[in-house]
Amino acid sequence: MKTIRISDVEQYDGQEVAIQGWMYNKRGSGKIYFLQVRDGSGMIQGVAAEGEASEEVMKAAEELTMESSVRIMGPVSKHPKWAGVYEMQIKKIEVVHLCTEEYPISKKEHGPDFLLDNRHLWLRSKKQWAIQRVRNTIINATYEYFAQNGFIKIDTPILTPNACEGTTELFEVPYFEENSAYLAQSGQLYLEAAIMSHGRAFDFGPVFRAEKSKTRRHLTEFWMMDAEAAFVEHEENMKIQEELVCHIVAKVLEKNQPELKVLERDVEALKKVKAPFIRKTHTEVIAELKEMGSDIGEMDDLGADDETMLTKKYDKPIFVEKYPSAVKAFYMKRDPEDDSRALCSDLLAPEGYGEIIGGSQREDSYDVLMERIKEHDLDPKVFDWYLDLRKYGSVPHSGFGYGLERITGWISGTHHIRETIPFPRMISRLTP
Ligand code: 4AD
Ligand code: MG
Numbered sequence: 001m002k003t004i005r006i007s008d009v010e011q012y013d014g015q016e017v018a019i020q021g022w023m024y025n026k027r028g029s030g031k032i033y034f035l036q037v038r039d040g041s042g043m044i045q046g047v048a049a050e051g052e053a054s055e056e057v058m059k060a061a062e063e064l065t066m067e068s069s070v071r072i073m074g075p076v077s078k079h080p081k082w083a084g085v086y087e088m089q090i091k092k093i094e095v096v097h098l099c100t101e102e103y104p105i106s107k108k109e110h111g112p113d114f115l116l117d118n119r120h121l122w123l124r125s126k127k128q129w130a131i132q133r134v135r136n137t138i139i140n141a142t143y144e145y146f147a148q149n150g151f152i153k154i155d156t157p158i159l160t161p162n163a164c165e166g167t168t169e170l171f172e173v174p175y176f177e178e179n180s181a182y183l184a185q186s187g188q189l190y191l192e193a194a195i196m197s198h199g200r201a202f203d204f205g206p207v208f209r210a211e212k213s214k215t216r217r218h219l220t221e222f223w224m225m226d227a228e229a230a231f232v233e234h235e236e237n238m239k240i241q242e243e244l245v246c247h248i249v250a251k252v253l254e255k256n257q258p259e260l261k262v263l264e265r266d267v268e269a270l271k272k273v274k275a276p277f278i279r280k281t282h283t284e285v286i287a288e289l290k291e292m293g294s295d296i297g298e299m300d301d302l303g304a305d306d307e308t309m310l311t312k313k314y315d316k317p318i319f320v321e322k323y324p325s326a327v328k329a330f331y332m333k334r335d336p337e338d339d340s341r342a343l344c345s346d347l348l349a350p351e352g353y354g355e356i357i358g359g360s361q362r363e364d365s366y367d368v369l370m371e372r373i374k375e376h377d378l379d380p381k382v383f384d385w386y387l388d389l390r391k392y393g394s395v396p397h398s399g400f401g402y403g404l405e406r407i408t409g410w411i412s413g414t415h416h417i418r419e420t421i422p423f424p425r426m427i428s429r430l431t432p
Pocket of ligand 1: 151164165185186187188207211217218219220222224225226227230356357358359399400401402403404405406407
């Protein structure tokens with residue numbers, strides 16, 4: 001008998017197959033049992049009815065407990081009433097492992113701490129399952145977009161001698177005699193070196209920030225995708241981001257309808273994610289926020305609350321351009337029309353989600369970059385190699401980075417990004 005995955009079940013309509021997985025739920029008693037079995041690819045209902053199923057099957061169905069692992073065998077067919085749903089008339093049950101202890105996560109409500117303590121089990125719950133699958137589509141769509149657009153994948157280091165995104169949020173680790181290393185906050189600086197060899201490149205990996213922020217948008221370890229391109233300036237940089245995000249959302253809509261349903265995600269909202277996105281300058285946004293009652297200052301960075309308030313107004317992603325350079329990183333090129341501002345953009349996701357991408361054109365002049373490094377109190381010695389890129393064939397170039405958990409949070413409609421990473425790391429959580 002063929003063992004199939006539940007996601008392929010419609011190809012086997014009317015045939016006897018085996019399905020192996022875990023007991024998600026059980027209803028019925030005595031005369032008839034409905035076993036909900038999940039195998040990772042989907043869920044199926046197995047039916048064991050007295051008279052039709054053997055006594056052995058009925059006994060096994062009775063004994064099976066939640067999350068026990070099983071192999072069930074029998075013919076599969078379309079559910080008589082529910083479209084798209086398949087059922088198996090169970091002929092045989094093999095119990096792979098019977099849970100004798102009660103599964104800790106029940107159908108009743110649990111608090112977030114309990115669920116996070118049991119993250120290793122919580123991952124099996126329907127909603128958590130759906131979120132990881134959306135995340136996986138986002139990863140695949142990202143690789144696909146870059147492969148189709150001439151970006152090659154370059155793996156940047158995690159142990160680094162210097163800061164990328166400011167020195168206050170660095171994790172320092174001992175590195176042999178007398179030395180310290182820092183866990184990477186972004187691979188960007190290394191990608192800048194790589195594009196002088198390849199023209200266009202991206203990385204995708206874990207990054208670390210000793211963030212003191214305890215918000216629904218912050219983790220201390222998260223996954224970032226950085227992209228960088230030579231001869232690309234600020235405008236084109238935003239165009240690439242817009243295309244990438246549209247590609248990602250379209251792929252999720254194509255591949256993850258069952259997951260979006262589990263998540264009760266408003267699919268109509270996702271369908272609106274089409275180019276062109278909304279574009280506003282930082283100055284315009286400050287004025288808009290003030291009108292909405294915020295007490296934000298003219299040259300302030302946007303806070304989490306500001307982003308929430310602003311993005312709740314819109315149903316498309318919003319580029320906020322040209323932030324004051326004082327609130328942004330040292331490597332950003334200044335706006336030639338206003339030296340107090342950077343040629344940068346943050347992309348904010350709608351529906352209150354806020355920043356998902358940070359990007360900018362990079363400073364390409366050796367002298368100006370040296371000045372910035374000193375202004376930011378950084379040690380020029382550790383940036384020797386980075387400055388070299390401005391010595392040998394410097395070109396205008398730009399790039400951006402997205403936070404995978406932030407994008408996943410928005411697209412899956414998950415309020416707190418801790419649910420979008422398999423094992424979240426936050427100030428007060430390092431386990432499991
Ligand atoms: O805006 P950020 O700090 O930009 C950079 O690191 C640039 N070097 C990227 C580049 O230009 N290549 O971070 C990029 C993105 C943010 O927009 C956000 O989505 C995410 O990373 N991010 C976080 N996600 C979760 N937890 C945190 N603590 C995050 N900090 C940033
Ligand atoms: Mg940012």
